[in-house]
Amino acid sequence: xxxxxxxxxxxxxxxxxxSEDRAPAVLAEFNAQLAHGxxxxxxxxxxxxxxxxxxxPAFPKITLEDDAK
Amino acid sequence: xxxxxxxxxxxxxxxxxxxxxxxxxxxTRETLLRxxxxxxxxxxxxxxxxxxxxxxxxxxxxxxxxxxARRPLMGLxxxxxxxxxxxxxxxxxxxxxxxxxxxxxxxxxTVHRLRRDGAIFTGKTVTQEFAAGVISAPCxxxxxxxxxxxxxxxxxxxxxxxxTCLGAMGxxxxxxxxxxxxxxxxxxxxxxxxxxPLKGIYPLSPALDTAGPIARSVADALxxxxxxxxxxxxxxxxxxxxxxxxxKVLEGTRLGVPASFFTDNIQPDVDxxxxxxxxxxxxxxxxxxxxxxxxAPAAQSVAALINRVESSAVHHDHIRGxxxxxxxxxxxxxxxxxxxxxxxxxxxxxxxxxxxRNSIARVYARYELAAIVAPTLAATAPRADHLIVxxxxxxxxxGPALTRLTMPWNATGQPVISVLCGFDHDxxxxxxxxxxxxxxxxxxxxxxxxxxxxxxxxxxxxKADAV
Numbered sequence: 054x055x056x057x058x059x060x061x062x063x064x065x066x067x068x069x070x071x072s073e074d075r076a077p078a079v080l081a082e083f084n085a086q087l088a089h090g091x092x093x094x095x096x097x098x099x100x101x102x103x104x105x106x107x108x109x110p111a112f113p114k115i116t117l118e119d120d121a122k
Numbered sequence: 123x124x125x126x127x128x129x130x131x132x133x134x135x136x137x138x139x140x141x142x143x144x145x146x147x148x149x150t151r152e153t154l155l156r157x158x159x160x161x162x163x164x165x166x167x168x169x170x171x172x173x174x175x176x177x178x179x180x181x182x183x184x185x186x187x188x189x190x191a192r193r194p195l196m197g198l199x200x201x202x203x204x205x206x207x208x209x210x211x212x213x214x215x216x217x218x219x220x221x222x223x224x225x226x227x228x229x230x231x232t233v234h235r236l237r238r239d240g241a242i243f244t245g246k247t248v249t250q251e252f253a254a255g256v257i258s259a260p261c262x263x264x265x266x267x268x269x270x271x272x273x274x275x276x277x278x279x280x281x282x283x284x285x286t287c288l289g290a291m292g293x294x295x296x297x298x299x300x301x302x303x304x305x306x307x308x309x310x311x312x313x314x315x316x317x318x319p320l321k322g323i324y325p326l327s328p329a330l331d332t333a334g335p336i337a338r339s340v341a342d343a344l345x346x347x348x349x350x351x352x353x354x355x356x357x358x359x360x361x362x363x364x365x366x367x368x369x370k371v372l373e374g375t376r377l378g379v380p381a382s383f384f385t386d387n388i389q390p391d392v393d394x395x396x397x398x399x400x401x402x403x404x405x406x407x408x409x410x411x412x413x414x415x416x417x418a419p420a421a422q423s424v425a426a427l428i429n430r431v432e433s434s435a436v437h438h439d440h441i442r443g444x445x446x447x448x449x450x451x452x453x454x455x456x457x458x459x460x461x462x463x464x465x466x467x468x469x470x471x472x473x474x475x476x477x478x479r480n481s482i483a484r485v486y487a488r489y490e491l492a493a494i495v496a497p498t499l500a501a502t503a504p505r506a507d508h509l510i511v512x513x514x515x516x517x518x519x520x521g522p523a524l525t526r527l528t529m530p531w532n533a534t535g536q537p538v539i540s541v542l543c544g545f546d547h548d549x550x551x552x553x554x555x556x557x558x559x560x561x562x563x564x565x566x567x568x569x570x571x572x573x574x575x576x577x578x579x580x581x582x583x584x585k586a587d588a589v
Contacts (some may be wrong), residue, residue: 063442064462067458067463069441069442070285075451079458079462082459083459087464088423089422089423089427089469090423090463092420092423093427093471093472095420096417096420096477096481097474
């Protein structure tokens with residue numbers, strides 16, 4: 054959990070300015086993201102081989118011949 | 123064949139044009155009149171292209187008469203989400219920040235392919251600001267104008283549902299095609315990540331962004347998918363690809379039903395419709411096996427972290443300049459928080475993405491699955507004036523409640539199709555998702571098409587009060 058003081062430091066580093074009234078909502082959402090971070094740690098320990106081929110985005114090129122069809 | 127835009131599908135309209143039951147001009151004019159009739163209450167469009175559409179319709183009628191080579195969408199009215207560039211039109215992305223932008227110089231690649239294959243663009247459809255959210259104000263849901271259509275492709279789904287276009291383009295980073303499809307009773311197809319070009323589409327999170335169609339039937343969605351995938355030559359084979367209907371047509375098809383996560387904390391009516399849908403799939407001959415994907419919560423977290431950080435980077439200047447005040451407060455908060463997430467956590471989320479892809483691949487291999495079937499969403503459409511979703515475990519904010527079941531499939535990048543599978547006690551649509559292996563869009567469309575034909579849910583149509 055990040056405290057309001059720590060949040061202020063992080064905001065400074067990120068170059069963001071927040072009004073006081075918006076700080077609690079940002080803090081709550083930021084802590085929610087850190088909770089997501091804890092959630093992913095478990096799967097990183099169990100990573101194995103995939104049965105899916107890697108994604109290799111390769112789009113068919115549009116050619117003049119295609120356009121003429 | 124009569125031209126009834128309340129019910130007609132894209133493929134039926136194509137047949138009507140081929141049989142000269144009506145002309146392209148008549149189809150276009152009726153569509154534009156329907157937009158005029160419904161827009162005051164529905165607000166599905168940001169901008170309509172009446173003059174362009176009518177002129178193009180005359181061109182297509184002449185081309186048809188001259189027996190020029192037929193194109194798959196020749197003369198069919200299509201809506202375009204307002205994050206896709208259309209040459210000569212502004213791409214406003216639902217944001218005040220973009221009100222002063224120049225018109226786009228070029229079509230987005232997907233728009234180019236639709237135009238090349240004969241689509242007539244009805245207009246730009248409403249999106250949640252920068253495609254980051256699920257409300258899509260000011261658009262409303264045609265099944266109940268007091269409710270949201272979902273988002274971010276809410277205008278596209280609402281216009282398809284009410285018949286002010288016969289298909290529309292959406293984008294899906296955390297569920298933005300499937301969420302509005304489910305809430306409006308339409309068909310939403312999120313293709314495999316990386317297969318549809320994103321050039322000319324305003325990004326949200328490039329590692330997750332996907333473009334795809336929203337349509338009135340599975341066959342319509344497949345046609346639109348083939349066009350944007352640059353595979354229009356295969357449109358003529360759609361009937362054969364989907365196979366004829368039959369009593370045990372899914373025999374030999376093994377489907378996984380999740381034992382947890384996707385069935386946890388969902389509204390009772392959603393749970394009941396999902397159960398009936400699974401029984402229907404069994405009656406069509408599918409073999410249904412219970413599967414446990416323990417990493418589903420982690421997949422949701424992976425998608426959430428990547429989405430937040432990348433969208434923050436995309437909007438780096440927007441949240442730091444004077445224009446920050448022009449961004450909706452909730453959207454701005456999302457982007458700001460993404461800027462605070464440590465870099466190593468983002469990179470670990472990218473690594474975890476591979477881990478959850480591996481783990482779901484093992485589930486498909488272990489159970490020899492053709493697809494997984496799950497509820498698209500935990501809930502039906504919330505009220506626009508009460509953006510809280512009532513769930514068995516208690517009330518939840520509309521964003522987390524509507525994205526919980528969709529985001530894991532953005533992390534894995536698999537293709538998903540959402541189809542109507544029933545209605546709740548308020549007669550609001552409920553969606554069923556069929557999730558395939560990468561690049562198996564045909565496979566999930568085949569299953570969805572057989573389900574759709576067996577249930578005929580898709581023949582139930584929205585009736586906005588204004589129509």
